[in-house]
Amino acid sequence: MRIAIVGFGPRGLSALERIICHTRQDGPPVELLIIEPNELGVGIHKPDLPDYLQLNTIAAQLTIFSDPQMVPGQPVTPGPSLYQWCVARGQAVRFDDFLPRSVLGQYLQWAVNELVAGAPPRLTIVHLATIAKDLQQVAGGAIVTLADGTQEQVDIAIVTTGHGVAGPLDADTAELIASPYPLPGNTRKIRPGATVAVLGAGLTAMDVIAALTVGRGGSFSGGQYVRSGLEPRIVLTNRSGWLPCARPATSNNRRPAPAEYFTAAAIKRLRRSAPDGKLDFCRDVEPLVHREAIHRLGTATQEEIDTVEQVLRPKYEIWQSHRDYCAAIMRRARFDLQEAERGLGNSVVKEALEILRDQRDALREAVDAPGLTEESQLYFMTEYIARVNRVVIGPQKERIRELIELIDAGIVVPGPGPEPRLVRAEQGWVLHSTHLQRPVHMAVDGVVKAHLQWPTADPALDPMATSLAKWVQPGPGGRPRLALDRDGHVISQDGGLNPTSVSVFGPPAEGTSYYNHYVPSPGAWSRALTDLDRVIRPALTADHLVEASSR
Numbered sequence: 001m002r003i004a005i006v007g008f009g010p011r012g013l014s015a016l017e018r019i020i021c022h023t024r025q026d027g028p029p030v031e032l033l034i035i036e037p038n039e040l041g042v043g044i045h046k047p048d049l050p051d052y053l054q055l056n057t058i059a060a061q062l063t064i065f066s067d068p069q070m071v072p073g074q075p076v077t078p079g080p081s082l083y084q085w086c087v088a089r090g091q092a093v094r095f096d097d098f099l100p101r102s103v104l105g106q107y108l109q110w111a112v113n114e115l116v117a118g119a120p121p122r123l124t125i126v127h128l129a130t131i132a133k134d135l136q137q138v139a140g141g142a143i144v145t146l147a148d149g150t151q152e153q154v155d156i157a158i159v160t161t162g163h164g165v166a167g168p169l170d171a172d173t174a175e176l177i178a179s180p181y182p183l184p185g186n187t188r189k190i191r192p193g194a195t196v197a198v199l200g201a202g203l204t205a206m207d208v209i210a211a212l213t214v215g216r217g218g219s220f221s222g223g224q225y226v227r228s229g230l231e232p233r234i235v236l237t238n239r240s241g242w243l244p245c246a247r248p249a250t251s252n253n254r255r256p257a258p259a260e261y262f263t264a265a266a267i268k269r270l271r272r273s274a275p276d277g278k279l280d281f282c283r284d285v286e287p288l289v290h291r292e293a294i295h296r297l298g299t300a301t302q303e304e305i306d307t308v309e310q311v312l313r314p315k316y317e318i319w320q321s322h323r324d325y326c327a328a329i330m331r332r333a334r335f336d337l338q339e340a341e342r343g344l345g346n347s348v349v350k351e352a353l354e355i356l357r358d359q360r361d362a363l364r365e366a367v368d369a370p371g372l373t374e375e376s377q378l379y380f381m382t383e384y385i386a387r388v389n390r391v392v393i394g395p396q397k398e399r400i401r402e403l404i405e406l407i408d409a410g411i412v413v414p415g416p417g418p419e420p421r422l423v424r425a426e427q428g429w430v431l432h433s434t435h436l437q438r439p440v441h442m443a444v445d446g447v448v449k450a451h452l453q454w455p456t457a458d459p460a461l462d463p464m465a466t467s468l469a470k471w472v473q474p475g476p477g478g479r480p481r482l483a484l485d486r487d488g489h490v491i492s493q494d495g496g497l498n499p500t501s502v503s504v505f506g507p508p509a510e511g512t513s514y515y516n517h518y519v520p521s522p523g524a525w526s527r528a529l530t531d532l533d534r535v536i537r538p539a540l541t542a543d544h545l546v547e548a549s550s551r
Helices: 010-023 082-088 101-117 203-212 264-273 281-297 302-312 322-342 348-353 360-367 374-392 397-408 463-471 527-539 542-550
Strands: 002-006 030-035 123-128 132-138 141-146 151-154 156-159 195-199 219-221 224-226 233-237 412-414 421-424 429-432 441-444 446-449 472-474 480-482 502-504
Touching: 002 010, 002 132, 002 141, 002 151, 010 030, 010 101, 010 123, 010 527, 030 141, 082 101, 132 463, 141 156, 156 527, 195 203, 195 441, 203 233, 203 397, 224 397, 264 281, 264 360, 281 302, 281 348, 281 360, 281 374, 302 322, 302 348, 302 374, 322 348, 322 397, 322 412, 360 374, 397 412, 463 472, 463 480
Parallel strands: 002 030, 002 156, 030 123, 156 502, 195 233, 195 446, 233 412
Antiparallel strands: 132 141, 141 151, 219 224, 421 429, 429 441, 472 480
């Protein structure tokens, strides 16, 4: 039996952990090919990253191992969470610390060695330190073509390439940076004192801002930002016009309250009554989210209720001036930060909004096949996911406090409102307002596209994305998406020679399923690990192995 894992960041490492679990049982030999040109397991979490590039998930909620709660009824590999690992090494870490990304990289380095050392005798692990440039289904399995043309035939191939290969793009200049990673390297060309537009206000944008401020010698002290003199002027703009909500403080023993209305069971009931099983997200699903949030508010004040309503059902407003717009977004940001500091369990606003994280599996249930109607799928992918990210998958409260201080210091300037138009000028670019009664035009010297997408802008950096294109079908609004079944297997238009030989997980699977790129949390059911089991366990059953050995 031969298995290939193509791309080996944290998601590939989880695939290794599940393969090790299932090959501890008796059976014939299994050879695992790990195809990854860079260091195994770490992905974007390089151990040598500067400390100002931080995680946005607390230390206690990250693990690369498994426990019975994560995969009920399946074999597990016990091991420390990131927090436990840090404590065992004498580091002064709290369970709710947002650690530097480099620390996670060091943990993943260690976990790779632990897992490989604990592999059962029937499992042979081979690391091929190269890029896979092509993947084909064939009778009896799949063929992976490596960068030098070598071909490896395997029974199943598991693709976990993440967002693709990170690297500087040749087309990038000081005027346009299409990919900010790797940081800080890709932003070094931005000169001090220049004005640069950062497109996007999510986690990638926070990384870019950190690299251009603290990464250039600035610091925060006494509630103020202290300039180094090497910073550019940063115009922060995004489609919604609002700053992201801050991740709230939490307790070590907090567990999500059971949902009353927004449940997977409710989604299934709605689907049974739909003619083709497809749900209209706006009509069927979104009202359940809203009802659940309002239910959580209990005896909240009208201001708190209005705040939750505004966040869950935002309306693009028209402001009279840029000053009015800035005042509105800063007022909301300061109120949100105050609620985040009160924390879950104390802030009813944050508890109500947290359902978008707590009940993420209900959202997945809505997106999983047969999925959503075409029109509402487009709305979900282009509008609603961005809203969820802005509300509950944003920066930690400390990052938002720093962002407010940067705005107060004039280093960061809010852009010209929602949905600005970006126009090339003779010198640089111009952002034009579209939601201000008094139009504003903001000239910038350069632009950083601070949002990730799949496939990457340059196919040369991610040849596997080009290879996967054979399984891409036009989605709603013409947006390309991989055709995958519920188990992550690619669906060929001609039916395929072996419909279970190629599976894809992570960012390339977005659209067919939802929220595929995260490190699992201990003590809670894991969709990521369960999905891997749905592919790995059947492949290692006796019948499949007998068939493989007969070849």
